[in-house]
Amino acid sequence: MIRFMKAKRNLTALAVAIVLSCMPVLMVFAGQAPVQAKEDKAAENGSQEASNEGQKPAPGKEEEAKPAAANPNVKEPDFPKESAMQIVADNGRYQLKADPKSGHFIVFSKQSEQVWRSYPDPQYWSSQENSKAWRVHLKSPFMFRFVEFKVRRDLLKESNYYEQSGKISSFERINDGFKITYEMPNLGFVIPVQVRLKDDYVETTVLEEGLKDVKEAQKEEAKPNTKANAKSNAKKDPEARLVSLRLFPFFGAQASDGENGFLLIPDGSGALIDFKKDRANTTSFYNERIYGEDWAYSSGTTFSNRLPVRMPVFGIKDGDKGFVAVAHQGAEYASVLAAPSKSFSQYNWTTVEQIYRFKHFQPSNTRRTAGFYTYSKELTAGDRSVRYYLLEEQPDYARMAGRYRQYLMEEVGYERLPASEEGVRLQLHLLGGDTAKGFLWDSYLPLTTTDEAEEIVRQLHYLGVEDMSVVYLGWQKGGYSKAGGHFPVDRRLGGNGGMKRLADFVRSKGFSLFLDARSYTFNNTGRDGFRGSRDGLRDQGSSVIRFRSWNREDETTFVSPRFMEEVVLRDMQKVKELGVDGLLFGDGIGDILNTDYNERYSLTRTESLELQRRLLQTAQEELGRIQLAEGNVYAGKFAEHWDGLSNDYSYDLFVDRTVPFAQIALHGLVSYSFEYANLSGNYTENYLRGIEYGAEPSFVVTSSPSQELLKSKSLNRYYSTYYKDWLEQIVTQYQLYNDALSEVRTEFITDHRALAKGVMETTYANGHRVVVNYNAYPYSNEGLVVQANDFAVIRGGQ
Incomplete structure (x- = not known):
């Protein structure tokens, strides 16, 4: 997508x-x-x-x-x-x-x-x-x-x-x-x-x-x-x-x-x-x-x-x-x-x-x-x-x-996070299934069933992860790359019954379970009564907007936002019946903002923005909790967590420095995480940047070995997801984040500065300070020592 x-x-x-x-x-x-x-x-x-x-x-x-x-x-x-x-x-x-x-x-x-x-x-x-x-x-x-x-x-x-x-x-x-x-x-x-x-x-x-x-x-x-x-x-x-x-x-x-x-x-x-x-x-x-x-x-x-x-x-x-x-x-x-x-x-x-x-x-x-x-x-x-x-x-x-x-x-309309929400949460995404491309016909590719998802959560909890937010991807009929006709949950993953049992188990541990809902933006199955020529988003030349993903395999169609809204509202009751905590929105609900020239569903860019806000507010009221993937600031006030928040810049040559402006503005109002740690180009720098910017650790895993994902042309991005390869790193990173940030999850960031080249300090409203050293050698100043590629915490009042 x-x-x-x-x-x-x-x-x-x-x-x-x-x-x-x-x-x-x-x-x-x-x-x-x-x-x-x-x-x-x-x-x-x-x-x-x-x-x-x-x-x-x-x-x-x-x-x-x-x-x-x-x-x-x-x-x-x-x-x-x-x-x-x-x-x-x-x-x-x-x-x-x-x-x-x-x-x-x-x-x-x-x-x-x-x-x-x-x-x-x-x-x-x-x-x-x-x-x-x-x-x-x-x-x-x-x-x-x-x-x-x-x-x-x-x-x-x-x-x-x-x-x-x-x-x-x-x-x-x-x-x-x-x-x-x-x-x-x-x-x-x-x-x-x-x-x-x-x-x-x-x-x-x-x-x-x-x-x-x-x-x-x-x-x-x-x-x-x-x-x-x-x-x-x-x-x-x-x-x-x-x-x-x-x-x-x-x-x-x-x-x-x-x-x-x-x-x-x-x-x-x-x-x-x-x-x-x-x-x-x-x-x-x-x-x-x-x-x-x-x-x-x-x-x-x-x-x-x-x-x-x-x-x-x-x-x-x-x-x-x-x-x-x-x-x-x-x-x-x-x-x-x-x-x-x-x-x-x-x-x-x-x-x-x-x-x-x-x-x-x-x-x-x-x-x-x-x-x-x-x-x-x-x-x-x-x-x-x-x-x-x-x-x-x-x-x-x-x-x-x-x-x-x-x-x-x-x-x-943003509000402060409740003071009771202390501690860091592991943001764990589980990839359910997808469609495997065949020579004559396609087949289903199960990667993490609901039973296997339960086992992954159980192992992480046993190894020391005290709090986590679980998001299930690719749960819909046909898997991750299929858009349209989401329900029932694909039976080859465990069906609706399996998802209910998973939700009950996750909640019994004090954790939460969300379903990925980004694919409501598109339709490539024709389900939900969708006809592209009638219900697709149209450009100003009155042409339906269809596109192929970068691998050029499957064509999909942008759904008119008004049609999408009807489908999401219709499915809301089905989501509630599963017992999950909420949905993860993104793409056409909180992220992509389009005008629609489809005469049947026409709306301006301003009306599209208001539709997204209305839909997010309804989901929050009906389900209680929602998350946002990437997304724009007008949508973030409805979310309890912002996934995929950028921690980088576009590398224009006239730019001199990147700074955590967005993170300083949001910390204490909503929690956030960056790209998946197990898919980042530099694992150490990624986790240090997360600690410097006050983020939460994020991983995406599967129960099946990573090479299984090669059977799907839609999952090329997920090149290293086998959970057994990452169990130790997930637990270790969670504990590092918790040590650095457990006391400041709801605190505002009040200052951020460079102490030396490659050494950054973040200060919170309660006096808590975190110093991160990106250098390959230790940093020392006035009794403070931070080892190479490491961080140090100075708690408030010390």
Whole structure:
């Protein structure tokens, strides 16, 4: 399924990054390679380059936008005069001052006298280091991209407020800030914006009400659409339409002169781009969709190879001040951008790009062998807001994560884990069965029956595992690779009766049992009354989205989310009758977020997100407990455990450090684990990283020897699962985790830092500290000794 594709894609990305790290000069040019030419060629040939199979380019490749024609009458604007700005809000701690002539603003701290600007710090301005186009970009209150449907419907153009001779039609103060309306008459765009000051943040919003991108006046002047008048009409109204917008993109932007800062991006667990004066010139930058790609626009395109953005956050540290920003409204229709100094300008900056239209392949025949690329006609709805939480005094990534944790509790609904939940749990996944590929026909491949699963749990408990959470994979009819018609439990594993007995046994030991429910996202069996042509997810070209897993063996179909919801709700009672503790969700329920253009079940990306939340909440209420695999932050609040949480990054060359931002934000709210220890590339580093990041140990095993899995083409990822080969390591690792983390399972992480190269320290709210040494030699400092490839624990009060 999708998770196999992700695993292979991530390994490919890592291999590419390692090779490219030896060729830094070549990487500079790789970041400039446009996707456009590849797509144009596919359209001209009447074929699709990639179909719906999730093939993705190496990190750093972004779609190029053509600069809009420069307006010769526009001179380079000046920065706003801060002394002339009006005070529009004051909450006792901060003042918000605005410039009515541009809409730019500053936030002033009365206590520290620090200033946050909606534009780059003028103190370090250098015209020589910025191109003419970027000198205007940097001073503009917003940048945007648009397409001209009557000129070239697949070509993006990039511009800004000043370049289009924009004007302000209204500026008004409101209770806690101001509203401003920007107009660009040449294009017919009207952009209403609101800026508000709250307790410790400033919120910027592109308002849905009043947003326009249609040039009404020139519609009346257009002549009849004859050949003679075609060129004239195109000039009068090229049908310019807004594709995306970056509002105040350079909020907090800073040059690298002091080299005392970083950009925080939501790549993997979190990644930092340090301010560097001597950074090589490059056009590589970060640009990733929040909550991942939308398969409704995937036909004939390529996806990114970077890790998906699970949390809609970013930030900047600049000396003694900084901020962590959250895409608050409309995150599902946004991307996070970040660029280090010398990539486009002298400044380090990061922002949100609000997306209003999407590029897609529109087939022109029923076989999809011909067609063209275009952008969607409809404008995606909703207000789009970003909150900038202001930080003073040591605004490092741990404080940023701590403030985001507070946001999750106050705004998203996360709750603290019960104080009674002490001790570490072994996350044990058992692989039930699958289909073995035969020469003439397929056969069933039992790998771990319910009786054998009971024996594995019994042995681990006898050897010293005091607490565990068991997840049963491949329990459905036909096994792991079959999707659709899950019940009854496959009789060759023990059937419903065997699963009930297993659930009773696991519960008698004080443990819990969950069933893997990720395969509800797909259907390759036709069961549950599913017909692909009727019930499959459709892209904007109205084609059902089918794909093959990376081994090219089996084709499967994305199920329309509304159809999937009906099936899951129908099966809920059957799950309860088995006596299991809950379900493990993922893929199309909490992980993959798609628009659906199936007229029978149509829903927007926002509606898809709400459907997932609704389904997860229902499952939590009906079953009591659920888990989440990989997944996005909007789904995590319903889960008691987050499986497969990333602890790495995408290996972009401009990234300097990976940090546990996600783990600091989540610890104490939900437990989490990383990739299976027995499938990790570096076993020792994997378990040390888990202890450093406050995770729980995770293994996947089978009762059958590992070579049995080779009979199934769907289980290539699971190359070492025989439980007898791993019994000793599982127990040992569980005990190591328990020794390090048993007292802090429900505690917040308050600090994380490097004590020396390869030596990291994590501090918890109760004073508990864990020091991990990744080096091949001991670390010693002020009486603390940590052996090579080991850890040490300093308990609170010691």
